[in-house]
Amino acid sequence: MRRLLPHPLLSVVLAGLWLLLVNQVSAGHVVLGALLGWLIPLATARFWPEQTRIRHPLALLRYLGILIIDIVRGSFHVAHLILRNPVRLRPSFVPVPLALKTDLAISLLANTISLTPGTVSTRLSTDRRTLIVHTLDTGDADALIAEIKQRYEAPLRQIFEEGSE
Amino acid sequence: MTPLIDILLSLLILTGATFTFIGSLGLARLRDFYTRLHGPTKATTLGVGCLLIASAVFFSVRDEGASLHEVLVTLFLFITAPVSAHLLAKAALHLKVPSLAPTPPPDSDKPSNSAD
Amino acid sequence: MMLNLVIPVAYVLVSLAFLMSFWRLLKGPDAPDRILALDTLYVNTIALLVLLGIDLGSAIYFEAALLIAMMGFVGTVALCKYLLRGDIIE
Numbered sequence: 001m002r003r004l005l006p007h008p009l010l011s012v013v014l015a016g017l018w019l020l021l022v023n024q025v026s027a028g029h030v031v032l033g034a035l036l037g038w039l040i041p042l043a044t045a046r047f048w049p050e051q052t053r054i055r056h057p058l059a060l061l062r063y064l065g066i067l068i069i070d071i072v073r074g075s076f077h078v079a080h081l082i083l084r085n086p087v088r089l090r091p092s093f094v095p096v097p098l099a100l101k102t103d104l105a106i107s108l109l110a111n112t113i114s115l116t117p118g119t120v121s122t123r124l125s126t127d128r129r130t131l132i133v134h135t136l137d138t139g140d141a142d143a144l145i146a147e148i149k150q151r152y153e154a155p156l157r158q159i160f161e162e163g164s165e
Numbered sequence: 166m167t168p169l170i171d172i173l174l175s176l177l178i179l180t181g182a183t184f185t186f187i188g189s190l191g192l193a194r195l196r197d198f199y200t201r202l203h204g205p206t207k208a209t210t211l212g213v214g215c216l217l218i219a220s221a222v223f224f225s226v227r228d229e230g231a232s233l234h235e236v237l238v239t240l241f242l243f244i245t246a247p248v249s250a251h252l253l254a255k256a257a258l259h260l261k262v263p264s265l266a267p268t269p270p271p272d273s274d275k276p277s278n279s280a281d
Numbered sequence: 282m283m284l285n286l287v288i289p290v291a292y293v294l295v296s297l298a299f300l301m302s303f304w305r306l307l308k309g310p311d312a313p314d315r316i317l318a319l320d321t322l323y324v325n326t327i328a329l330l331v332l333l334g335i336d337l338g339s340a341i342y343f344e345a346a347l348l349i350a351m352m353g354f355v356g357t358v359a360l361c362k363y364l365l366r367g368d369i370i371e
Binding site: 166172178179186192193212213220227232234235245249252257260 | 284286290291311314320321331335338340347350354361
């Protein structure tokens with residue numbers, strides 16, 4: 001089973017992407033999509049050494065909901081700051097200590113930070129313990145770190161890492 | 166096309182175009198590279214996202230069948246925008262591009278091959 | 282129809298965005314600025330193509346938009362990698 005279908009989740013996503021790409025749902029395309037979803041993970045198995053397990057699908061859905069709201073909020077926030085006088089901006093680099101361990105969770109956190117209000121992730125330290133975040137207009141750096149940790153890092157930790165160590 | 170859909174589409178297109186405009190305005194107007202990075206990553210991405218959703222609604226209504234392949238481009242843009250922003254910021258820190266804010270000290274050894 | 286009034290306004294806004302990104306591409310001053318401007322130009326082009334598709338009621342511009350999105354991302358990543366390491370393929 002493991003050898004024949006190494007990444008079931010990836011297979012489902014690929015089949016779905018194929019249906020979106022051809023923009024129609026017919027029996028033939030469902031079969032072709034399923035075939036591609038089966039063969040591509042087999043052919044590229046060596047690129048995916050880790051098995052990704054989602055431990056809390058509901059928490060993931062909730063996280064996606066928060067993410068969508070924050071993307072919209074983030075864009076309004078940035079638009080407001082751009083239209084204001086740019087001399088009044090107080091940009092800064094803030095180091096955020098990380099509790100996450102896995103590659104997938106860290107990259108998701110970095111991408112989330114870049115899409116949400118006022119922050120862009122800039123660099124991960126070599127020891128993978130600190131993510132340096134650039135903020136557009138900083139008020140309280142400690143409050144920002146606490147918000148990132150509580151709002152984004154805690155759910156990601158719960159979804160991808162709980163019980164894995 | 167019903168008036169309701171007409172208004173929804175007009176709103177989506179107007180919001181999308183405005184955010185695209187503001188993103189590029191930020192790129193032209195702000196004063197250092199790191200602050201300029203914020204506009205295109207967030208505002209422009211959401212703007213094009215709105216336009217693509219408007220396009221999906223438009224073709225779904227016109228052809229009387231779901232046209233969802235625009236969702237593919239939207240997803241792709243939302244996944245890639247933060248990755249390019251991260252790489253650009255890392256490259257800028259590596260090249261010591263001047264910044265308004267004090268830059269963090271360089272990493273101990275060579276640039277790390279980060280998670281994304 | 283409101284849509285017919287909104288589309289020209291959207292064209293103007295996106296074209297202005299395009300011009301501002303192009304100005305940043307010419308002005309720089311550093312390499313990352315120019316790459317960022319180029320990346321924004323890709324996204325602006327996608328916006329223009331999508332608007333054109335809605336305006337002309339034709340779905341054939343979608344493939345072009347998808348390709349520009351993909352090539353734009355690969356191009357930006359390759360250029361960043363070049364700045365970071367002085368090499369693209371290791």
